[in-house]
Amino acid sequence: MLIEFELIEKAKNGDEGAFNQVVQAYRKRILGTIARLIGKPEDVEDVGQEVFLRLYFSLDQLRAAEVFEPWLYRLTVNAAYDYLRRQKRRHEHRMSDLSEQQVMMADASAGGKQQAEEDRRTKVREMVQSLLGKVSEEDRILLMMKEVEGLSLKELEQIYKVNENALKVRLFRARQRVLKAFEGQD
Amino acid sequence: MERMDQGGANEKLDALFAQYREACPDREASASFMPRLWERIEARRSAVSSSWFRLWAEVWLLATLAVAIVIGGVLIPRFENPPAYQASYVDVLTAADSANEVAALPIGETE
Numbered sequence: 001m002l003i004e005f006e007l008i009e010k011a012k013n014g015d016e017g018a019f020n021q022v023v024q025a026y027r028k029r030i031l032g033t034i035a036r037l038i039g040k041p042e043d044v045e046d047v048g049q050e051v052f053l054r055l056y057f058s059l060d061q062l063r064a065a066e067v068f069e070p071w072l073y074r075l076t077v078n079a080a081y082d083y084l085r086r087q088k089r090r091h092e093h094r095m096s097d098l099s100e101q102q103v104m105m106a107d108a109s110a111g112g113k114q115q116a117e118e119d120r121r122t123k124v125r126e127m128v129q130s131l132l133g134k135v136s137e138e139d140r141i142l143l144m145m146k147e148v149e150g151l152s153l154k155e156l157e158q159i160y161k162v163n164e165n166a167l168k169v170r171l172f173r174a175r176q177r178v179l180k181a182f183e184g185q186d
Numbered sequence: 187m188e189r190m191d192q193g194g195a196n197e198k199l200d201a202l203f204a205q206y207r208e209a210c211p212d213r214e215a216s217a218s219f220m221p222r223l224w225e226r227i228e229a230r231r232s233a234v235s236s237s238w239f240r241l242w243a244e245v246w247l248l249a250t251l252a253v254a255i256v257i258g259g260v261l262i263p264r265f266e267n268p269p270a271y272q273a274s275y276v277d278v279l280t281a282a283d284s285a286n287e288v289a290a291l292p293i294g295e296t297e
Contacts, residue, residue, distance in 0.1 A: 020220065027219065032212030045216060049223045056227050121209035128206040147203045175199075182202070183195050 002026060005065035012059045019059075023052050030076055037080040037144050039129040040087075050079045070158035073151075077141055077159060084137040127185070134181040139174035146171055 002025045010018035030051055035044045054075045062071055132140045145151045145159070153164050160167065273281070 023220070023223065027215050028212045031215055032210065035213060036206065036210045044213070045219055045222075048215070049219070049226055052223055053226050053230065057230065124202065124205045124209045128202060131202075147200070148207050179195055179199055182199050 001069065002029075005068075008062070008065040008068050012062060012065075019056060022055075026072060027052070030072070033073075033076055033149055034080055036148050037076075037141055038083055038087075039125065039132075043083065047079050047083050050082075051075050054079065067158070070155065073145075073155075074159045077145065081137055081141055084140070088137065131178050131181050131185075135174045135177050139170065139177075142167070142170060143174045143178065147175075 003022060007018050007021055011022050027048060031044050031048045034047045034051070035041060038044065038047060051072070055072060058075070062068065132143070135143065142156070142160070145156060146153075151159070153167055156167050157164050
């Protein structure tokens with residue numbers, strides 16, 4: 001836990017200062033997770049604000065401060081999923097074009113070595129996003145939470161409220177699909 | 187052999203995920219993050235309270251209509267005074283006159 005339970009209780013009771021402190025403690029981690037889940041840097045803050053907005057209006061439903069982190073991750077997963085579904089509806093080809101921020105970052109990074117490093121990172125990001133395009137939004141997020149965010153099955157069970165075996169099966173199938181696409185690219 | 191190949195691909199995929207994690211590090215929020223968040227909270231809050239107000243207004247309007255219907259359709263006719271006279275003045279006079287005539291006839295007398 002990044003914060004004391006007491007602070008969560010205060011935020012839950014409507015203390016806006018405490019809520020600000022909660023957001024400040026978690027926003028870096030949550031924005032990082034969102035960035036890796038959605039793969040669109042320019043929309044990360046918008047989705048992040050949506051997560052904390054949902055947190056603000058649902059904090060009174062939180063049973064105990066001890067389950068705050070899985071609760072926050074659940075809100076993050078749901079907001080990222082909603083975003084990905086909206087994007088799919090708009091028929092955006094998120095894998096093909098470079099995002100604004102990526103272009104800006106590429107422009108800003110001067111010098112050959114730095115540029116080469118940024119190019120490599122961009123290539124990795126594009127490759128992973130392209131592979132994740134082979135599975136559904138739900139599986140994409142689940143796989144990311146396990147493989148990239150490093151969450152355990154127990155933690156995923158708390159977030160998804162689904163039993164461990166069902167999660168294992170789902171993760172295995174999603175990974176196999178991604179692996180097949182990866183071998184095809186290799 | 188194929189299993190070994192898949193094992194190799196699995197390792198490569200794990201390595202790719204690790205590289206991805208490193209290529210997308212946790213990031214700091216911009217300076218406008220908190221002000222924008224509070225703007226959105228305020229906007230949602232006022233939307234919620236205005237929808238509550240609208241709901242209350244609708245409830246009150248419906249209740250007023252229901253009361254008006256009850257008063258107009260049920261209570262007013264029930265408490266309305268019955269008319270003093272059902273017939274016209276001429277009808278009343280005629281009726282009174284014929285009653286007098288019947289009274290004036292002697293018992294047992296026929297025309």
